[in-house]
Amino acid sequence: MTWSFRRLPALLSLLLLGACAGGAYTETGKASYYADKFNGRKTASGVPYRPGKRTAAHNTLPFGTVVRVTNPQNGRSVKVTVNDRGPHVKGRIIDLSRKAAHKIGVDKAGVAPVKIKVVRQGSGR
Known part of the structure; x- marks a missing residue:
């Protein structure tokens, strides 16, 4: 496994928020899609990418984590399961499958602002 110090702030945020009683992890930024x-x-978790499933790539959340992704421009949201690493573009926080992106309207814009909130923490690496 390759370690990158640029991921340290996000990892520390996860650990701190996870340690706080009742504090759910949230993040805002830009989303894109595969x-x-x-x-x-x-994918990085070993399962094949399927555009018709509601999955996502995130750089630090454990595999199997379920997050609600909300597009604040239209109020639509979708639950996705993290099964890959990414996005690998600066300024983006999550890559969505085509189905998930379509559900919240990211597919038309290509890149859109989103808010993500952990619904259920995964146990994967």
Whole structure:
């Protein structure tokens, strides 16, 4: 496993928020979605990417974590399961599957502001 110190602030935030009683982890930033060319390719968790599933990539949340992603521009939200690492573009906090992006309107814009909130913490790495 490769370690990057640029992930340290996000990891420390997760640990601090997880230690606070009753404090749910939230984050705001930009979301994008996977290109169709990734269909069937293995994700970092080992499962293949499927555009018709509600999945996402996040750089620090454990695999299996369920997050609610809300688009504040239209108020729509979707629950997704983290099964990959990314996004690998500065300024973006989550990459969504095509189905999840469509549900909240990110597919039309390509990139959109979102708020994410952990619904259930995963046990994966």
